[in-house]
Amino acid sequence: MMPGCGRTAHLGSLSIVNVSLSGIVQLGDHERYTPRLRAIAVQRQEDHLTAGEAAFASYPVFWRPFPAPPAPPVCGCPAPGVTLTKRQLCPDIRVGSVSIIGVGSSSMIQAGNGLSTHAESRIKHIRQFQTPLSTRPPTSNPHS
Amino acid sequence: MNLHVTNHQLSVGSISLLGVSASSMLQIGDTDQVVLYSMFDTPPESLVVGQLVPLPPPSSAAEQP
Numbered sequence: 001m002m003p004g005c006g007r008t009a010h011l012g013s014l015s016i017v018n019v020s021l022s023g024i025v026q027l028g029d030h031e032r033y034t035p036r037l038r039a040i041a042v043q044r045q046e047d048h049l050t051a052g053e054a055a056f057a058s059y060p061v062f063w064r065p066f067p068a069p070p071a072p073p074v075c076g077c078p079a080p081g082v083t084l085t086k087r088q089l090c091p092d093i094r095v096g097s098v099s100i101i102g103v104g105s106s107s108m109i110q111a112g113n114g115l116s117t118h119a120e121s122r123i124k125h126i127r128q129f130q131t132p133l134s135t136r137p138p139t140s141n142p143h144s
Numbered sequence: 145m146n147l148h149v150t151n152h153q154l155s156v157g158s159i160s161l162l163g164v165s166a167s168s169m170l171q172i173g174d175t176d177q178v179v180l181y182s183m184f185d186t187p188p189e190s191l192v193v194g195q196l197v198p199l200p201p202p203s204s205a206a207e208q209p
Contacts, residue, residue, distance in 0.1 A: 006175075007174055009173050045196065051198065066183075081145070083145065084176055085146065086148075087148070087149070087151065088151050090151065093154045094155045095156045096157045096158050099159070099160045099161070100161045101163055102163040104164075106167055107164045107165055107167060107169060108169040108170070109169070110169065110171045110173060112171075112173045113174045114173065114174075115177070116175075116177045117178045119167035119181065120167060120182075121167035122183045123185065125186040128196055129193045130196055131195070
């Protein structure tokens, strides 16, 4: 990062209870941050040993492409590129206190400057429960 | 496209959050580009109450690239 591009963050206090599942707490600058998360959350009324494992390749949500963000509205420009110019009239950002309970799933808490962040997460939930015996429909007997 | 940003004074008393999850971010600072994607699939058919059937193997996927 070019020196002088970003402001300096001043934190009075930072309190975080839990950081899990590839969460990041960063005090400082970064250039590129590209986390990717794939998760299958299976809740079954059966053991994995007998029911088998879930496979990422079975579900389209794990390879379906993300929709492209719309291009910036630029008139008469075939290849729109964005030129960003910043003026920092105050060289710092001041925050009294930050209090967070949980940081997880490839997310980030940062006090500092960054250049580019590209985060992706794909999460699939599956829940299967056995029908209780009292609610099952009676089996019809064609011979009766 | 030219984007001009002028940052004046920024002072915050306190930030209190319950959680930050699934490709989200909290940044106290400046950045040039942020792209955050999240797909969360919990359709109604993902909750199955009935006979337990095996989870589909990868070979049965119809839309394999």
